Amino acid sequence: MQAVIDKLERTHNLSDDEFAALLAPLSPDDEKYLSQRACHVREKNYGKDVYIRGLIEFTNYCRNNCYYCGIRRDNAHAQRYRLTAEQILSCCHTGYQLGFRTFVLQGGEDAYFTDERLCQLIQEIKRHHADCAVTLSIGERSKESYQRLFAAGADRYLLRHETADKAHYEQLHPPAELSHSHRLQCLRDLKEIGYQVGCGMMVGSPGQTLNCLIKDLRLLQELQPEMVGIGPFIPQHDTPFAQEAGGTAAMTVRLLSIIRLLLPHVLLPSTTALGTIDPRGREKGLLAGANVLMPNLSPTEVRKKYALYDHKICTGEEAAECVRCLAARVESTGYKIVVSRGDHITKEGLYHANQSHPNPRTDHKAI
Numbered sequence: 001m002q003a004v005i006d007k008l009e010r011t012h013n014l015s016d017d018e019f020a021a022l023l024a025p026l027s028p029d030d031e032k033y034l035s036q037r038a039c040h041v042r043e044k045n046y047g048k049d050v051y052i053r054g055l056i057e058f059t060n061y062c063r064n065n066c067y068y069c070g071i072r073r074d075n076a077h078a079q080r081y082r083l084t085a086e087q088i089l090s091c092c093h094t095g096y097q098l099g100f101r102t103f104v105l106q107g108g109e110d111a112y113f114t115d116e117r118l119c120q121l122i123q124e125i126k127r128h129h130a131d132c133a134v135t136l137s138i139g140e141r142s143k144e145s146y147q148r149l150f151a152a153g154a155d156r157y158l159l160r161h162e163t164a165d166k167a168h169y170e171q172l173h174p175p176a177e178l179s180h181s182h183r184l185q186c187l188r189d190l191k192e193i194g195y196q197v198g199c200g201m202m203v204g205s206p207g208q209t210l211n212c213l214i215k216d217l218r219l220l221q222e223l224q225p226e227m228v229g230i231g232p233f234i235p236q237h238d239t240p241f242a243q244e245a246g247g248t249a250a251m252t253v254r255l256l257s258i259i260r261l262l263l264p265h266v267l268l269p270s271t272t273a274l275g276t277i278d279p280r281g282r283e284k285g286l287l288a289g290a291n292v293l294m295p296n297l298s299p300t301e302v303r304k305k306y307a308l309y310d311h312k313i314c315t316g317e318e319a320a321e322c323v324r325c326l327a328a329r330v331e332s333t334g335y336k337i338v339v340s341r342g343d344h345i346t347k348e349g350l351y352h353a354n355q356s357h358p359n360p361r362t363d364h365k366a367i
Contacts, residue, residue: 137198158198168205232252260290291335
């Protein structure tokens, strides 16, 4: 198996049979070797730095009815909220003082947040924090909408593809409302416009097979996203999948290592979901090749309301205010949180040229 891992590191490609073998149960020695090679590649490209993103969950209204999601349209028990522009800007001001140089605006597909409102918000964030990146995670929109938001100053866009298998996609989403082909077209539109694009899948979602995961890896090869966000499926009690089994930390961590070798330059979060199902999940993710963390900058009174899944971490060390506590946990892995936009390695020169700003990787400091 070590020869297969070496091949993946060298060529960034495997046959379907080789991917299947790598996704099957591995010996402890092979697991260790895989994570070691992933960390080697991560450190070759990004050193020991861990980039932090300030997550602002600004609305939990959503027009969609995805079967796995706690803020799905038909969940009558969800406590709905929208943050005001003033609240969002306050989160950014607080985050900036804490050392965040990327803000992630994440929400359901909420019709209240029109292009006009979002463009004004992005422009205000950039006016106050010109050296920061703005990432959007607000679902499927038209290409024209994506273009307007990009022109307003948005730098990155996160849109999980959830699964690259069409039949599996239709098991997770109402087929009359959401289309697998449209989700993939949105990702291609975002790439064409010029965003740093993030996609990703749920690990262990209902109906997921080994072949589904291989298709996910093939999609990552094709799309070449700048970011990949994966996390274990965790059931939410007010959804049709409430009684389904969740994904595992072990498979999530292994996929992080595989993705690091498949896409050596990728920005790879160790997610809150991973930390939710394993007390040391985020540390394990960093030791498997991840290099991004996304602490929560949302106002404390709404954090529990953004309940995508059950038992989500939303206080204590997940809270952005305790970033120094998180920094200590990161340091226990041999890595360090830094004050930096943390751009994809192939995009840094573009940012530097456009902004006449110090290089975001060579002119940052540790927290």
